[in-house]
Amino acid sequence: MTSLTRTEARGRAATVDRPRYAVELDLTHGETTFASRTVLTFAATPGETTFVDLKATELLEATLNGEPLPAEAFAHGRLQLTGLAADNELVVRATMSFSRDGSGLHRAVDPADGEHYVYGHSFMDAAPRVFACFDQPDLKAPCTFTVTAPSDWVVIGNGAATREGDVWHLAETAPIATYFTSICAGPYVSVTDEHDGIPLGLFARRSVQAQLEANAPRVLEVTRRSFDYFHELFGIRYPFGKYDQVWVPEFNAGAMENPGCVVLRDEYLFRSRVTGAELLSRDNTVSHEMAHMWFGDLVTLAWWDDLWLNESFAEYMASRCVVGTGLYPDAWSDQGIVRKAWGYSAERSPSTHPVAGNGSEDALAALQNFDGISYAKGSAVLRQLIAYIGDDAFVAGVRDYLQRHAHGNAQMSDFFAAMERAHGASLTAWTDAWLRTAGLDAIRVDVDWDDESDVVRRAEVVKVAPEAHPAQRSHALDVAGWTDGEEVVRARLTLDEDRRVVHELLDRPRPAIIVPNASDLTWATVVLDEDTLRRLPEQLAQVDDLAARVVLWNALRDGVALATVDPRLVVDVFAASWPLELDDSVLSAVGRYVPDVVVAVYLPADERPLARERVADAGAAALQAAEPGSTRALAAARVVASTSRDEELLRRWYAGRELPAGLAGDADFRWLVATTLAGDGALSVAELEEAHAADATVAGTLAWLGARAARPLSEDKAWAWAELTEQRGRSNHEMNALAGAFWRSGDTAVLRPYVERYFADVPAMCAWVGDDAMARVAKLAYPVQLAEPETLQRSQAAQGRSDLTAAVRRGIVDQESVLRQVLLSRDTYRG
Incomplete structure (x- = not known):
């Protein structure tokens, strides 16, 4: 086609x-x-x-x-x-x-x-x-x-x-x-309501009616508050009559903003206990799709290179809404630890692109730009725009833009014409630097101090633009320092030049840790100085500023990817700090990142068992310290369930015995335990089949496929690979479940033949799988866990092929960049 x-x-x-x-x-x-x-x-x-x-x-x-x-x-x-x-x-x-x-x-x-x-x-x-x-x-x-x-x-x-x-x-x-x-x-079954004259409908599969009815009160509350917030903010009422939200199976994205008929993935109709971070993610999605009724539906982009006019605004407006309505006062920190981390990763990839004017010459090429840049970076850039022109001018510009182009189409020039009318001055230089140029600056603080007195003699905040994408970006940010949990300094500034003296740090004792962009206001790679890195294991948990903790964790994450931070240090910080963390979003995001990425990908295979035990011990410590049945306890229990090597403990939990409070009968938690046991070869195929028979639901089937694919033996991998690449009856979500679990276990000798098969078999799936689904399969099935020079060679050779679709090529390009990061990290920090 x-x-x-x-x-x-x-x-x-x-x-x-x-x-x-x-x-x-x-x-x-x-x-x-x-x-x-x-x-x-x-x-x-x-x-x-x-x-x-x-x-x-x-x-x-x-x-x-x-x-x-x-x-x-x-x-x-x-x-x-x-x-x-x-x-x-x-x-x-x-x-x-x-x-x-x-x-x-x-x-x-x-x-x-x-x-x-x-x-x-x-x-x-x-x-x-x-x-x-x-x-x-x-x-x-x-x-x-x-x-x-x-x-x-x-x-x-x-x-x-x-x-x-x-x-x-x-x-x-x-x-x-x-x-x-x-x-x-x-x-479909339904729950109906009405708010402010707008008919509301919630729909879901008949078999999940109980889940729909249990989730409906919260969803309707978020819907009502979002309508009230956006009506007041935009000055334009919702223009599409009724407002239905339909939870559907096997949906590729989180949701889609069809006017009057929003479609959402039905995993958001929670059937088991969830953390506060998961609830926020769902509720933020509800608000995100509603924001699209104005940004995207009422005023629609003219062509896909202005995708940011849809997604950046919905991303920003949703967080603004759930904070402004009091639903989630700390939602900006969730945006930082989850969404900005995703966007920073996208910026490091060779496929990085400007927020706006991304050069999408055809529709399928544009599909590849629905990524962390168009969403997370765009949202962060809007916050910088507000810092630059003020919120009153921003809101006035938004209203002007929406009113002028209602029921029509618009492009970047239309939006910034409205902003300039409200601001009263040209924004051309600002848009060139932030929206038309790819890449992100690195920001650090250079500090010299007297060794005897510990008094700071020189302190400069330094901005370094990427060589491949130079630009003069102005950053509104702050620099803060803590010692043993006490905030001892904070300097707020606008960084226009490449370096600037931080006077507030001079002639006073050096803080134990110094955090650039401490309030997470700008979009930049934060580079921590060596002394801050050295003291993080003892200091991070004592910092009571949530935004600063988010910045510190993201700085560690970026440092690992850039080979400026030893992944072993991240395990040290996790072991010391994570059990004391109180924020749901940080607990959940870091609790996934460290075991799934740092331990399972960046560390050499021979170091993973001990690191995994340390992560499990941190989870156990957090579980013991948490209030029984709390969301903090749930996050901790999940870390234990996914990393523990204590087969007896996991067997008891799998059997429903001695479970942490609130997890009795929790099907999703049981499958998490089952996947860990299966990956360690401690749960048989027959036991997994029995578990699937007892939970023959959409969620249960996906969990069974993942657990089955996680088993480590050669016959298990042969079965999983055939189900992924040869079974044409599998749905998009079933393919994702198989691909996402395939590489998580198994000896190198068992897995290595599938590196070559990936580059042959996965592109061939485009014959029966659409681009949207293939983008996810290509990424999930890529053998980044088998980080060897031979894997890189095969990946490079594959990129020379002319028969790759845009979706598969993007998956290979992005994952190859991660593979290169892993190889560089191991070369830099040899054990």
Whole structure:
């Protein structure tokens, strides 16, 4: 299939105007295909030629202005239209296929009861897998859907639904981009409500009705507060009528902001105990998707190089909302330890790109830029913009932008024209440095002090721009210092030059630790001085400033990746500090990062057992110190369950005996224990099959696949690899479960043959797996845990191939950069 280029989109937008869709879908034709009929009316330049996008299994009929189109007009996912009139009607009747990769109309079977569910994900270039359309964001159109479905199914879509027998009529929408259209159908159950005149609906699979009802009060509270907050902030009411949120199985992303029909992954309907960080993640996602109703849906980007106008703003606005409404006062720290850490990693990759103007020349290339830069860096840059022009000017500019471009499209110049009107001055230099240039500065504090008196004689904060992406960025930040838990200095400053004296540090005793960007206000790599690094194991836990602790953990993470911090030091800091941490987000994020990345990837294989024991001991210490049944206790128990080598303890927990308080009957915790036991070869295939039979749910099936793939023997790896790369019936989430657990255990001799197979077998999966799903599979299945020069050689050779899709190439490029980081770290810090 051909991917739409920017040049083609411009040409088509210049030819056609005022499109309107009436789409009929019949979902009663079986489990593999459905019928689609599109009536597309549009104005055009008379005599011109254009095309519609159509990814049909079979084209049955196509007429333009009453005249049949020839068979040869349909090829490579496009239907050519010639001899256009001033006003046109295109009718297309086709057979379409349900997908298993999370795009188009995805059809899933709930293993708990055998019921079938359909959801529509038209994102990027998937809408033509559902109906014939001008699939580009700047040809927004009203849409009407009529859906025929089995008699016991419910149909939800962008417009309000009415039913006549088995036929559902969805009200015409306001003008929306094709990538926002969605149809969800199946025996969904619901919880309904209303707020401020807006009908609210929550929908989920029938088998998880109890989970839906248990989670609904909190979700509805977040929904109501977010509506109130955004209505006041933007000065524009929600413009799309009703507001449904549908939790669906096997969704590729966290959620999708379809107006009136937000789709979310149903893992967010928690069935087990969760930490505060997980609850925040879900609730932040609810607010994030609502922010898109204004940034993305009401005002839509003109082309994908302005993706940041959608994602950076939703990312920023969601955190602002959950903080501003009092739902999560510390959400900015969660943004730092989770999202900014993700973004910093993306900046280190060769695939880094500017926040805006990312050069997406076609739709599939643009898909690769839905990453930590477009989300996390963009959000952080908006905070810097506010520090630069003030919040009042920022809010005024946002309102101006939304009002001027409501129900239309906009680009970067439109947004900054509004900001400059509010600010009263040009922002060109600022946007060039922060938005049009990739890379991030490194910021450190250079300190000299008298050895005898410990008094500081020189202190300068230093900014170093990356050689590959030089820019003059202005940073609003602070520098703070602590000694034995007491904050002894804090300097707030704007760093325009390359270095600046920190007068507040001079002529006073050197703090035990000095933290640049202590309030986590700017976007930069924080480089800690050697004395601070040396004293972190004893000092970090005593710092009572949450933002500073986040900055310190991110500095360690960045230092490991850049080979400026020994990963063994991170284990030391974890062992000393993590058991005393009180913040849920830090506990959860660091509790995953240290065992899963530092220990399992960066440390040499012969050092991992001891490091794993130290991590498990820290988890046990935190569990003992935590209040029984608290979220802190849950985070600690998970660390123990995932790292302990005490088979007797894990066996007792697996059997449901002597569990930490609150975890009796917790299916997800039991699977975590099972995966650790399986990875150590201590849980048999038969035992895993028995556990799966007892939890034959979507979540249980995914957990079983991961535990099964984690088993270390050669026959286990052969089974898992075949299930991943040869079994075409596996869903996107099932492939992720297999790929994510494959490399976590097994002797090097057992795993090494699969390095070569990765570069042969995974790209071949593109024949039946879509790009959105393949992006995740390619990343998860990459053999970064087998960090050897031979792995790097095979990876480099693979990049020379011309047959890699953009998604697979991006996965290889990004993971190869991590592989290089691991090899450099081991070479720098040889044990």
